[in-house]
Amino acid sequence: xxDSKALLLNIQVVAAALVCIGLVGFLTRRNMIIMFLAVExxxxxxxxxxxxxxRYHGSLGGQVMxxxxxxxxxxxxxxxxxxxxxxxQRRGHLDTAACFALGEPDQVTQVAEExxxxxxxxxxxxxxxxxxxxxxxxxxxxxPEQDAYRSHV
Amino acid sequence: MTTWLVVxxxxxxxxxxxxxxxxxxxxxxxxxxxxxxxxxxxLLAALEPLGPGWATALFYLLAAMTLVSAVCTISFRNxxxxxxxxxxxxxxxxxxxxxxxxxxxxTATVIIYAxxxxxxxxxxxxxxxxxxxxxxxxxxWEAPLAATVGAALxxxxxxxxxxxxxxxxxxxxxDEKSYALAPLGAELFSKHxxxxxxxxxxLLAALAGAVAVVAQHAPRNAPLASSxxxxxxxxxxxxxxxxx
Numbered sequence: 001x002x003d004s005k006a007l008l009l010n011i012q013v014v015a016a017a018l019v020c021i022g023l024v025g026f027l028t029r030r031n032m033i034i035m036f037l038a039v040e041x042x043x044x045x046x047x048x049x050x051x052x053x054x055r056y057h058g059s060l061g062g063q064v065m066x067x068x069x070x071x072x073x074x075x076x077x078x079x080x081x082x083x084x085x086x087x088x089q090r091r092g093h094l095d096t097a098a099c100f101a102l103g104e105p106d107q108v109t110q111v112a113e114e115x116x117x118x119x120x121x122x123x124x125x126x127x128x129x130x131x132x133x134x135x136x137x138x139x140x141x142x143x144p145e146q147d148a149y150r151s152h153v
Numbered sequence: 154m155t156t157w158l159v160v161x162x163x164x165x166x167x168x169x170x171x172x173x174x175x176x177x178x179x180x181x182x183x184x185x186x187x188x189x190x191x192x193x194x195x196l197l198a199a200l201e202p203l204g205p206g207w208a209t210a211l212f213y214l215l216a217a218m219t220l221v222s223a224v225c226t227i228s229f230r231n232x233x234x235x236x237x238x239x240x241x242x243x244x245x246x247x248x249x250x251x252x253x254x255x256x257x258x259x260t261a262t263v264i265i266y267a268x269x270x271x272x273x274x275x276x277x278x279x280x281x282x283x284x285x286x287x288x289x290x291x292x293x294w295e296a297p298l299a300a301t302v303g304a305a306l307x308x309x310x311x312x313x314x315x316x317x318x319x320x321x322x323x324x325x326x327x328d329e330k331s332y333a334l335a336p337l338g339a340e341l342f343s344k345h346x347x348x349x350x351x352x353x354x355x356l357l358a359a360l361a362g363a364v365a366v367v368a369q370h371a372p373r374n375a376p377l378a379s380s381x382x383x384x385x386x387x388x389x390x391x392x393x394x395x396x397x
Binding site: 002003004005006007008009010011012013014016017018019020021022023024025027028029030031033034036037038040041044047048051052055056057058060063064066067068070071072073074075076077078079081082083084085086088089093094095097098 | 170174196199200201202204205208212219223224227232235239242243246249250253254255258261262265266269270273274277278280287289290292293294295296299300302303304306307310311314315318321323324325336337340344345348352355356358359360362363364366367369
């Protein structure tokens with residue numbers, strides 16, 4: 001038989017660590033989708049904490065609460081993904097540091113200067129090596145609109 | 154003893170997070186991994202043993218899996234890898250929920266989070282990932298400050314948890330059967346019936362909202378389609394007109 005009190009402590013510690021890791025991810029990352037992942041991680045930590053408290057007090061309330069948290073998270077995911085897709089189609093990137101549409105036009109955007117350093121040389125990331133195929137057949141005809149729409153192909 | 158373990162874990166963990174977060178350089182990642190492993194070991198050493206050896210070992214395994222994959226989720230450069238590591242975090246969390254006897258929630262986490270939300274997310278990543286690694290994925294925003302803040306907040310949490318745990322009473326003996334599916338369903342559909350109905354309505358509203366957000370710009374491609382393939386556009390413009 002497990003020690004219920006020790007289990008409460010251990011789960012709370014893991015849940016707190018999960019919440020803090022998610023917080024650091026939300027504060028530092030600039031990709032909108034990874035920020036969303038970090039928020040979901042915070043919700044996971046809170047869910048663990050709720051279930052542990054419910055078990056400690058011998059009630060099902062914690063589990064019921066977590067069920068509603070999952071419901072709200074699903075709604076949030078649907079809306080956030082739709083908004084991220086719209087943002088990418090309009091701007092071509094998912095960088096939250098470059099979204100200053102809500103600011104006044106005559107204000108200086110200090111954050112943008114700070115997080116997008118000018119003139120600093122970055123180490124290039126290793127690019128994936130794709131197999132090289134010999135050209136065969138005829139080149140397909142593409143319209144310029146299609147090229148703009150599908151940048152990968 | 155526990156205090157020093159926790160303090161060492163927090164300091165090393167903050168350093169590890171700073172080194173592991175994307176900084177535009179590759180140097181220091183192996184040192185960050187080493188520091189993170191030591192910090193995780195110290196944090197797990199500060200926990201209490203759970204009684205039988207198998208339970209303690211299983212808990213440590215699940216906790217380490219959850220926390221390591223959580224750190225990987227926020228520190229990898231490629232968003233697709235981040236999403237896959239987040240899937241492992243979800244599996245670890247579901248394991249911890251099973252470990253506490255919350256069978257339905259563990260299953261629901263795997264089905265809803267890992268099965269639905271994560272797959273939607275990967276679809277969006279496929280649709281919205283620019284070619285190669287974007288510059289905003291290779292450079293984090295105020296990494297040292299955020300790692301310090303995270304460690305400080307965790308320190309506050311852990312101080313509260315450990316000090317409250319010292320004086321907490323031993324819980325009354327639990328009946329494991331009261332955590333099975335049937336009691337949870339009975340509780341959910343008797344005490345919380347209106348909340349369940351409201352949650353269903355909320356899901357419907359979110360679905361309609363997501364469709365409305367995405368369908369807002371659907372007619373934009375209509376002239377392009379009509380210039381290349383007139384028959385196809387004549388067929389496809391009808392549902393768009395209905396959406397409008």
